[in-house]
Amino acid sequence: MSAVKTLELSGGRPLNGNVEVPGDKSISHRALLVATLAEGMSVVRGLSVGEDVRRTEQAVRAMGAEVRHTGGRGSSPRGSREHETEVTGGRGRLAQPAGPIDCGNSGTTMRLLAGLVAGEDWTTELIGDASVSARPMDRIAKPLGLMGARITGNGPRSQPPLRIQGGSLRAIHYEPPQASAQVKSAVLLAGLAATGATSVHEAVPTRRHTEELLEIAGADIEESHDSGGHRVSVRPSELGPFELSVPGDPSQAAFWAVAACLVPGSEVALPDIYAGAARRGFIDVLARMGADLTEEPSATRESSSLAASSDLVVRYGPLRATDVAAAEITGLDEVPVLAVAASLAEGTTTFHDMAELRVKESDRLAGTARLVSAFGGSTEIRGDDLVVHGVGRLVAAEFDAAGDHRMAMAAAVAALAAVGPGASGGGVGPLGPGGSVIHGWESVATSYPGFERDLADLAGLADLTGESG
Numbered sequence: 437m438s439a440v441k442t443l444e445l446s447g448g449r450p451l452n453g454n455v456e457v458p459g460d461k462s463i464s465h466r467a468l469l470v471a472t473l474a475e476g477m478s479v480v481r482g483l484s485v486g487e488d489v490r491r492t493e494q495a496v497r498a499m500g501a502e503v504r505h506t507g508g509r510g511s512s513p514r515g516s517r518e519h520e521t522e523v524t525g526g527r528g529r530l531a532q533p534a535g536p537i538d539c540g541n542s543g544t545t546m547r548l549l550a551g552l553v554a555g556e557d558w559t560t561e562l563i564g565d566a567s568v569s570a571r572p573m574d575r576i577a578k579p580l581g582l583m584g585a586r587i588t589g590n591g592p593r594s595q596p597p598l599r600i601q602g603g604s605l606r607a608i609h610y611e612p613p614q615a616s617a618q619v620k621s622a623v624l625l626a627g628l629a630a631t632g633a634t635s636v637h638e639a640v641p642t643r644r645h646t647e648e649l650l651e652i653a654g655a656d657i658e659e660s661h662d663s664g665g666h667r668v669s670v671r672p673s674e675l676g677p678f679e680l681s682v683p684g685d686p687s688q689a690a691f692w693a694v695a696a697c698l699v700p701g702s703e704v705a706l707p708d709i710y711a712g713a714a715r716r717g718f719i720d721v722l723a724r725m726g727a728d729l730t731e732e733p734s735a736t737r738e739s740s741s742l743a744a745s746s747d748l749v750v751r752y753g754p755l756r757a758t759d760v761a762a763a764e765i766t767g768l769d770e771v772p773v774l775a776v777a778a779s780l781a782e783g784t785t786t787f788h789d790m791a792e793l794r795v796k797e798s799d800r801l802a803g804t805a806r807l808v809s810a811f812g813g814s815t816e817i818r819g820d821d822l823v824v825h826g827v828g829r830l831v832a833a834e835f836d837a838a839g840d841h842r843m844a845m846a847a848a849v850a851a852l853a854a855v856g857p858g859a860s861g862g863g864v865g866p867l868g869p870g871g872s873v874i875h876g877w878e879s880v881a882t883s884y885p886g887f888e889r890d891l892a893d894l895a896g897l898a899d900l901t902g903e904s905g
Contacts (some may be wrong), residue, residue: 437523438888440505440880441876441877442709442875442877443844443849443873443877444872444873444874444875445851445871445872446832446851446852446854446871446872447699447830447832447851447854447855447872448555448699448700448855449699449833449852449895449896450699450700450702450703450895451692451696451699451702451703451704451895452702452703452704453704453705453854453894454704454705454706454707454776455692455706455886455890455894456684456707457685457692457706457709457884457890458480458486458685458883458884458886459483459484459485459684459685459686459709460484460640460645460682460683460685460710461544461685461687461688461879462617462643462685462767463494463622463648463649463682463683463742464483464489464492464682465488465489465679466543466548466621466645466649467480467523467546467649467682468480468483468492468493468503468523469492469496469549469625470522470649470650470653470678471501471525471653471677471678472499472501472523472525472552473526473527473625473653473766474502474525474526474653474675474676474677474678475525475528475674475675475676475677476525476526476675476676477522477523478522478523478524478525478653478677478679478680478847479520479522479523479677479678480520480521480680480682481519481521481678481679481681482514483519483521483682483683485885485886486857486881486882486884487540487541487542487881487883487885488540488545488881488883489546491538491539491540491542491545492542492544492548492549494537495533495539495545495549496523496525498533498535498537499527499530499532499533499649499855500531500535500783501523501524501525501529502522502523502524502525503521504522504524505520505521505522506519506520506522506633508579510788511852520719525677525845526640527556527901530556531558532556532558532559533560535561536561536563536597537549537561537562537563538563538564538853539562539563539596540565541564541568541839541879542564542568542690542789542882543564543568543571544600544679546564546568546596546598547575547618547621547622548572548579548621548622548625548629548705549562550562550580550587550600550905551576551580551621551622551623551624551625551626551786552604552625552626553600553739554585554600554605554625554626554629555601555602555603555625555626555628555629555630555684556629557568557602557603557604557606558600558601558602558603560600560602560788561597561598561599561600562597562598562599562600563597564596564597567607567798567840568580568596569595569596569597569745570595571595571596571795572594572684572795572796573587573593573595573596573598573726573823574592574593574594575588575596575612575616575618575619576618576619576623577589577594577598579608579610579612579623580622580623581601582608582610583593583604583605583606583607583608583626583627583630583634584603584604584606584630585601585603585605585626586600586601587599587600587601594636605626605630605631605691606631606632607627607630607631607633607714608623608630608634608638608770609634609635609636609637610623610637611636611638611639612638614792614852615638615639615640615641615642615762615763616642617644617645617714617766617767620638620642620646620668621651624646624668624670625637625646627824628650628672628675630672631672632671633670634670634704635667635668635670636668636669637664637665637666637667638665638666638667639878639892640665640760640763641661641688641714642666643712643715643766643767644645644714645668647659647668648712648742648881650673652678652680653675653676653677653678654673654676655673655674656669656670656676657669657670657671660738663816665745673786674732680817683708683709683710683734683745684708684710684745685708685710685883686710686711686715686716686719687718687767687842687883688771688884689709689718690774691846691887692704692706692750692850692890692894693722693727693729693750693852694774694776694777695719695752695849696750696751696752697729697750697751697777698752698755698756698776698853699778699853700752702750702751702752703750703751703752704751704894705747705749705789706747706748706749706750707734707747707748708734708741708746709745709746710745710746711746712742712744715749716767717744717765717784718765718770718773718774719731719746719748720752720761720764721758721764721770721774722755722774722777725755725756725757725758725777725778726750726753726754726755726756727753727755728739728747728750728753728756729750729751730749731748733745733746733747747776747842748898754782754835755777755778755780755826756781756782757781757785757826758784758785759785759788760774760786760788761787761793762787763789768790768792768793768796771787771790771793771800771804771822771851772800772803772804772807772842772843772846773845774787775807775808775815775822775846776807776808776813776830776846776849776850776853778808778824778826779811779813779814779824779825779826779830779850780826780828780829780830781826782826782828783826784825784826785826786821786823786824787822787823787824788821789821790866791820792819793822794863796838796840796842797840797842797879797882798838798841798843800840800842800843801817801820801822803843804822804843804846805817805841805846806835807843807850809874810833810834810835810847811823811830811831811832811833811835811850811851811854812829812831812833813827813830814827814863823863823866825895830850830854830855831855832854832855832871832872832903833850833851833872833873834872834873834875835847835850835872835873835874835875836875836876837874837875837877837879838876840876840879841878841879841881841882842883843876844874844876844879845880845887847872848874848876848887848891850872851871851872854872
């Protein structure tokens with residue numbers, strides 16, 4: 437992680453223009469892993485430039501995959517959706533890493549990679565930073581153990597570091613006790629090397645990026661849907677190389693969509709945003725809240741096996757409260773910024789069954805309540821529900837994101853919508869009088885290192901930088 441940073445923002449300046457958000461982070465992780473198993477060279481355009489995806493890239497390099505970037509990746513904090521990444525893989529190239537693989541702050545890297553290496557006849561040690569080391573990995577350790585891998589971690593919940601002895605896997609039928617695309621993905625990746633057909637049955641369907649990528653690479657995979665949920669099965673398969681253009685990340689687009697809704701005079705266009713059924717929840721929630729939002733099929737998306745993407749335009753306008761079920765927001769990544777929207781909506785919004793927020797990069801359930809309250813909102817936690825009462829006005833504040841990138845960016849949206857003097861003592865911040873101060877801003881590099889630059893462009897500013905502390 438980079439040096440500690442703070443960011444000061446003041447509210448009230450309209451946001452106008454187009455913003456090309458980074459390539460989808462979830463797809464980027466999986467594209468690298470599937471390309472590592474594919475026999476030959478795959479080409480991925482628009483790979484996410486965030487630190488989390490870099491950890492996955494470093495991991496596959498450590499196992500023997502060749503990764504080469506062309507077209508300017510890394511030349512700016514945002515990178516470019518035009519850059520290409522060439523990955524040459526195949527099981528014959530792969531070997532036991534020379535040392536532990538450091539997943540940094542990326543729980544996705546650790547969980548998905550565990551599934552991949554479970555199919556290899558060697559021992560892999562996966563480590564992470566303090567946040568990841570506190571996160572439970574028993575959700576993947578249990579099914580992978582049932583398949584024959586030997587996984588050890590710390591304590592009854594298998595917290596990292598994880599030590600995985602793989603090879604000689606057998607197929608299983610698994611029903612995850614909680615909805616989790618990461619658990620499903622780990623089991624499916626392991627199933628590519630297991631005897632027989634490995635299947636996962638989900639009562640609540642989760643994002644299907646792993647299925648999409650395996651389809652593109654030619655895996656023997658089947659899916660079915662019925663009233664009982666979603667079932668996917670995979671058989672041992674030799675994967676082929678593929679080409680893929682990664683669409684924009686909807687979890688990142690949500691920050692700009694909410695900001696445009698809340699800041700008077702704003703109109704923000706978001707082209708080529710992934711809009712698969714399990715990832716468009718924030719769009720549907722904002723539409724239900726009465727947001728001035730238009731959605732059209734993407735004008736730039738090329739044909740592929742990925743679900744269609746959308747071009748969004750979002751404008752300032754009044755919002756009304758709604759009820760939000762956890763199943764609508766798979767992964768719950770957009771809940772913190774939607775809670776900011778709810779704080780300025782008319783009425784009371786309830787986010788139901790949010791227990792999963794407690795085991796993210798931070799306790800996002802408590803953190804979201806703390807965030808809304810810091811900016812003058814009214815919120816409470818009732819069991820696993822988050823209740824946000826619309827207050828009509830936010831005020832500038834000082835907020836510590838506690839090393840969580842999504843909390844930091846949600847706080848930035850709250851700061852943009854806030855009015856009045858705040859923690860900076862009423863001085864002039866980069867966006868006007870008064871100012872909010874967000875600590876822990878360095879965490880944003882995890883997923884969206886170009887957030888500041890995009891904010892400066894939308895606000896019509898020459899520059900906007902966080903201060904090193």
